[in-house]
Amino acid sequence: MRRNYMYTVLYQCTVMLVPLITVPYVSRVLLPEGIGVFAYTSSIAQYFSLIGMLGIGVYGNKIIAMSRDDKKEMSRNFFGIYCLQIFLSALSILGYLALVFLFIHSERQIAMIQTIALLGTLADCTWFFSGLELFGGIVLRNTLIKVVGLIAIFIFVKHAGDLALYTWIMCLSTxxxxxxxxxxxxxxxxxxxxxxxxxxxxxxxxxxxxxPEVALQIYFVLDKTMIGLLSTKSEVGIYDYSDKIQKMALSVVTSLGTVMLPRMTHTFASGQFNRAKHYIMKSLDFSTLLGIPITFGLAGIAKEFVPWYMGDSFMKCVTVLILISPTIFLMAWSGVFGSQYLVPLGKMKEYTLSLYAGAIVNFTVNLFLIRSFGSIGASIGTLAAELSVTLVQIYFIKNIIPFKKILPRTVIYLFAGAVMYLLVRAAGQYLGSSIITTVVQIGVGSCSYLMIIMVCEYFMKGGILLNELKKRMGWINEV
Structure with missing residues (x-):
């Protein structure tokens, strides 16, 4: 299980890391306007990708996990689900092309190239490997393809007029x-x-x-679409790059949910409810341990990180990153409650309601704030949406998860994270904006966070944190 977790972290990081490596270069070549056009057209294509998959990503993962002990039945499920996916994806591609020709004019060329990404939906079988918990192949595939795409961007994308070429490379990689x-x-x-x-x-x-996938799409992708419609393409670019950085940081935490979904489904299906509850408690503690320092750390380094990384034209990303950084902690919790309990147990009504609560909140806040505040308004909407999702899920599982047991450790992590934030900010103010500063801030933040928890654990339990950390990493092998 530990290997699968590390594979999935690497997979998520690869998907996000390659675009992030290109950010310092692409942001200075294409500028916020070009990045915004790409992100805006991509957001529209993603709606049709959603239709093409029709929830197959999560459903297929679960069905394969449940039938994997019978190869013939698993194969029958695979072919049945994939045939449905082919039909739906073909319809979604035709629908997208019709939309582009009828309603999109100034960005039509870039929007047409995005069709290639939709062909990726047609060929997507990641859910099959996730259900079998075979993450090594996924990681290898993404690493090789994304690295080739990375090299191509540096070789061929030279000026603002190369936006179409950049779109070709990104979509072909997908x-x-x-x-x-x-x-x-x-x-x-x-x-x-x-x-x-x-x-x-x-x-x-x-x-x-x-x-629930529709709801997720509303407050993961609708932000960019609404910014493009209600504000400017440059504001879309600001929000998109901030969102990429946040998702990169988030992937370390949410990868655990991806790994745990098939295992929790198998555990519930075999009637091992006490064991499943044990996994959930351990997973929640582990996610909190990681989510809180990443939240405080991202907010702490933003002011010094953005100028050297993206350039002066993206300075507004500092405010956006600070506003959306708490969503990392919130999504760490909602990932456990949703992906590791509600979905594996088949409580889709409760899971869907939580997501639609977030989608409604996000759309409403965006509608009132984006026209006046652009990317900052969308950031507030995203934060409000994630808070809504987490609170609704807590309500549904309040009788299942003993929060009294979680609270003491969470308070310790929050205290350590707050002190870490102050030290990171002090280092940033003293050193100024540079890559060295960011490295120092990460080092100072990580060490201080662990040291503070170690001290708290020592006084509370008469022990040290090292053994506790070994136990928390070790539980993954139990799964």
Whole structure:
């Protein structure tokens, strides 16, 4: 299990890291306007990608996890789900092309190139490997393809007029990354007879998982679309790059949920409820331990990090990053409550309600704030949405999770994070903006956070943190 967690962290980091490596270069070449056009058209394409998958990502993961002990049944489920995916993806691509020709004019060229990313949805079988807990192939595939894309950007994208070329490279990386996984699929499945009914039976349950995906899309992607419609493309660029950095930091925490979903599904399906509850408590503690310092750390380094990393034209990202940094902690908790309890246990109604609460809050706040405040208004909307999701999920599981046991450790982590933030800010103010400053801030923050928890653990339990950390990392191998 530890290996799968590390693979998934590497996978999430690879997906986010390659674009982030290019940020200092691309931000100075394409500027906020170019980045904004790419992000705006990409956000529209993602709506159609959502339709093409129809909740298959989570549903397929769960069904494969439940049937993986019977290779023939697993293969039948795979082919049935994928045939449905092909049909839906083809319809979504046609719908997207119609939208582009009818309603998009000034950004039509870039929007047309985004069609290639939709072809990636057609070929996507990541859910199959996630259900089998085979994360090594996913990581290898993404690493190789993304690195090639990274090199291509530095070679071919030279000035602001190369936005179309940049879009080609990004979209082809997505498509080829999905396509290459099919070399692994044929080794894991067997030929089975597939009837029309075996495909149709998956439509209704995928719709159940599609509804929460719609809500997720609303407050993950709608921000960029609404900024593009209500503000300027430059504001979209500001928000998009801030969002990329936040998601990179977040991936370390949310990767645990990706790994735990198939295992929790299998554990619940086999009736091991006490064991599942044990996993949830350990996972929540581990996610909190990681989520809080990342939240405080991102807010702490933002002022010195943005100028040297993105350039002066992206200085507004400092405020945006500070505003959205608390979502890391909130999503660490909601990831445990949703992905590791509500979804594996089949409580989709509760899970969906929590996401729609966040979507409604996000849309409402965006509607009132984006026109006046642009990316900053969208950031406030995102924070309010994540808070809503977490609170609603806490309400649904309040009788399951003993929060009294979690609270003491959470208070310690919050105290350590707050002190860490002050030390990181002091280092930033003293050293100024540079890459050296960011490295020093991360080092100071990490060491101070661990030291403070160590001291608190010593006085509270008469022990030291080292053994506690070993236990918390070790529980992953129990799963």
């Amino acid at each position: 498509f080829l990354g999905q396509l290459v996984m099919w070399f692994y699929v044929r080794k894991l499945i067997v030929r089975v007879h597939l009837s029309f009914r075996s495909v149709l039976k998956h439509i209704r349950p995928t719709l159940v998982y599609f509804l």
